[in-house]
Amino acid sequence: MKTATRSNNRIETLLDSAAELFSTRGYQATTMRDIAESCGMRPGSIYYHYPNKEALLVAVYEEGVKRLTARVLDALADENDPWVRLERMLTTHIGMIIEPTAYASVIIRILPDAVPSAEADLVKLRDRYEAILKSLVAALPLPGDVDRRLLRLFLIGAVNHVQVWYQPGGTGPAEIAQELVRLFRCTARTQSEGSE
Amino acid sequence: MKTATRSNNRIETLLDSAAELFSTRGYQATTMRDIAESCGMRPGSIYYHYPNKEALLVAVYEEGVKRLTARVLDALADENDPWVRLERMLTTHIGMIIEPTAYASVIIRILPDAVPSAEADLVKLRDRYEAILKSLVAALPLPGDVDRRLLRLFLIGAVNHVQVWYQPGGTGPAEIAQELVRLFRCTARTQSEGSE
């Protein structure tokens, strides 16, 4: 038991280091030596845990989706209003991708096509998470002529871009999400009167 | 004159190749050898035109901003309605970043912090272009409580993300821009009645 725990800690430290470096420097710019140094290992030792650099990225990606999904579902519990649910998801999402040391940041920053041989895996993981947003947008009371697919894609783009411009001390995740939802929400109020 | 033209063609071919590779593979993943091969030069010959890889990226960035700005200003001419002006800019912008062989794509895809030593230059070029959007958003008739800075950042995020999900044959740039503006525009109609 003690051995297992110690071993898990090592792997966790390794994944943490990889996540931080991948998210701040990008995949290609991060070397296995950078990661090794960051978690106190020798460069060759990483290969004891993962067969290669790509597998390490996939592992970070998986952990990122897992954490993102868990936190979002948690924020959604005990809430039924579709607009509030959307706002809560966005707040949680933004909150997680602005942390520099974050698994979530990797999913936003590293485009799947940056690693051709693992592209399919990464896209699948990404889609799994975005399915949550899809269901939230589907539940929104909107006029029939609104393209929900486009709305979803606009939302993803807008919130993910926060990672680029966000500065600590400025507008926080909750206010950002609130304003974004408010800007889109009026569509429902203005145009649904005649169609419902 | 003939020599100058020939020389310019060489540089243009070089920049074209660099732009295409940087935009499709990213900065780090593109090697000087890739670029050389793509434009029919020897790897060492690139250094006759540009001192290093970063200078090449900055040159592509500059050309990208120049082209983007020119096309957008052209699309804005002879149009006074602020909402239509915004829509035209977004249509033009989307149209340019979805071309795979595009200087514009580089500006969207390569984050300035991917090249620390040239970061300041790249941010400056990026800001110059985004100032246009800033002025368009400033001209929008919106209720006083709308955060125009956030609106601008949401728009940038939404349209730049198109590069990731766009597929030829699907919804075109004009329809995408139209729907995006329509979703935001209602804010003006719903909430400005009491404040204007």
Place this chain on the structure above:
DNA sequence: CCTACCGATCGGTAGG
């Protein structure tokens, strides 16, 4: 703009 080349670095492996 080419030839020829270098020093550094990188992902990965052998063997323990």
Place this chain on the structure above:
DNA sequence: CCTACCGATCGGTAGG
């Protein structure tokens, strides 16, 4: 998980 190491590749340079 470490030591020791390799083959490949990369950005860049010297000299013409």
